[in-house]
Amino acid sequence: MVPHLITALTGPINELEQRMLDAMPAIERWFRLEWMEHTPPFYTSAHLRNAGFKLAPVNTNLFPRGWNFLSEDMLPLAVQAAIAAIEKICPEARNLLIIPENHTRNLSYLANLVQLQRIFQRAGLNVRVGSIDPGVKKATRIELPNGDTVVLEPVMRTGGRLGLKHFDPCTILLNNELATGTPGILEDLYGQYLLPPLHAGATVRCKSKHFRCYEEVGKRFGKMLGIDPWLIHPISAPCEDVDFVQGAGMERLQTEVDALLTKVRRKYKEYGIHEKPFVILKADQGAYSMGAMPVHDAKELEALNRKARSKMAVTKDGMPVQAVLIQEGVPTQERVHESAAEPVVYTMDRYVIGGVYRVHPERGTNENLNAPGASFVPLAFTHGTQMPQPGVRPGTSAPNRFYMYGVVARLAMLAASYELEATDPNAEVYD
Template sequence: MVPHLVTALTGPINELEQRILESTPVIERWFRLEWMEHTPPFYSSVDIRNAGFKLAPVDTNLYPGGWNNLTPEMLPLAVQAAMAAIEKICPEAKNLLLVPENHTRNMFYLMNVAQLQKIFYQAGLNVRLGSMNPEIKEATTFDLPNGEQVTLEPLIRHNRRIGLKDFDPCTILLNNDLSAGVPGILEDLHEQFLLPPLHAGWHVRKKSQHFKAYEEVAKRFGKLLGMDPWLINPLFNSCGEVNFAEGTGMECLQTNVDALLGKIRRKYKEYGINEKPFVVVKADNGTYGMGIMTVRDAKELDSLNRRTKNKMNVIKDGQVVNDVIIQEGVLTNERVNDAVAEPVVYMLDRYVVGGFYRVHADRGVDENLNAPGASFVPLAFEKGAQQPQPGYKPGASVPNRFYMYGVIGRLAMLAASYELEATDPNAEVYD
């Protein structure tokens, strides 16, 4: 099934799509040169919003779950990309240890782990799953809703190497975003490749750092194509030392919200956009759609109810929120079967390998869709996945639209590579 898109087929997004399609050779060469200078994250996923007048990433995940939502047709691409990635890092790799999140009761998450295991097995590696969960004391097999099984084994550390009983891997793939910090078992490893590196975890990463790097990438890309970078870039501010529980730091938050709404209004006026601007306030680190609220007027922050304060105060693994990013809200103009939807693009190494729509029937066009009740519709195509089809009008071809999403996804991935260079404790700071 090809998702039914009801994105407006006229206006700036079509001009943007046309410009991107016409510039494909220039764009691909530009990316090729960038990847000669910078190392892509090992894998990533990017949430994108298509407002009809602008198209922008709103979140970049360096420990993506949800691989189980990709279609079987997308797996060969993922396997090829996995082969390329492993060849670059550890060509003689034979054993790969996959370290997942600790939540073993989320069967959909475990289906994602099983899919990753399958991808790397088909790429030619022995793949086993090592859990840091203290409840996993022996090899434990879980039956999954799709009829498959997955076996978790307790992680063992021996002489500065980690592995499993009778299993010594040269490569460790983390599918655990380290929100609660780095467990000692993962530190100071000897001659083992840890992917992604520890400083990619949410204990170090900040969304504001990522979007600062993305702003730089968007400016350079805008110059390359002769277009306003705002069309692909969400404006943002950040604010530290907020405490939602105690109500402190709210003045800083209000000032930044008001300033950003003013900037967005000016842009909307410039482009003749009649929508009401809004911003999204998010925890500056963390994931899972936690610690997020939509604000249309800074005065709303005067009267936050207890439920909203509690929701904003604590995120995954009980981490208290003190730093927030205030991000330009990007409407989503996509629908799948009349429900609001946003595309999510998946990448392995520097390659786009697939994607899906996150769909939420109970959310509005200006709300966060990464919330309980979301469903996932694969991006399925009759022909090859993300190759553009020359000759089609903009908006008339789903592959063309997905190629455009893939370009935005790769721009966010490039920004993540800049970001990781800047936070790498063992490297010179990227300027």
């Protein structure tokens, strides 16, 4: 299924699409040169928003789930990407251990694990799923509604190596965001590759750092392409020492929100955009904020009720919020089944594999669609007639639009590469 795209047939987004199609050889060369200097994250999912006047990532996940929602058409490319990624890291790899989220019996998430297993098995690896959840004390087989099965086994630590009974992997793939911190069982491994690295974990990583890196990437790419970087970049700023429950730091947060809204209004005026700008407040650290909050006016923060404050006060697994990312709100103009939708693009190594539309029938264009009630519609990036079609009028070809999505997703992936290099605790520092 290819969702119907309803973005306007004129305006910056279609000019941007045309510019990228015309510059495809230069863009691909630019990425090739970047990957000669930087190591891509092992896998990512980039959450994009298409406003009709700009296209920007609003979140980059380094422990992506939802692989089960991707089209079967993407499997061959995913397998090829997996082979390329493993060959670079551990060419002699035979065994791969996937470590999932703790405390999960969510059938959709378990189906995600099955799909990851399938990809790496087809890449020529023995793949098993090992849980670091203390509650998993023996091998547990779980039947899924579609007939698939997943077996969760307790992870064992022997000296400096991690594995399962009679299973010694050279590569360990985390599909666990480490939302409550870094468990000691994963530290100081000997002779094993842990992907992604521990400093990508949710309690270590800062969204503000990622988007500073993305801003740098966007400026360089924008200069190469000859465009305003704002067309692919959400303006953002951090605000530290905020306590939503006690009210500490709220005045400073209002000031920062007002300053960022002023910047966005200037860009709206420059491009003749008549919509009312807004920002999204989200936890700077943590897997995700339990209540990512849209704010259209800084004064709204004075009137937050207790329920709204409580939602903003914690992230996944109840971790307290101490710093906030203020991010330019990017409304979505995409629709699937008449519902608000946003593309989520999956990558592995340096390759775009495919993506899904996250669809939410009860959420508006300015709201967070990553919420209970969301569904997913798969789309393929490289199957048959899905290849880009140069010469087709901008805004009328889904494959061309998807190519643009893939470019912006790779920019987010490159920003994540910059980010991980800058935050690597083992990196050498030169004066």
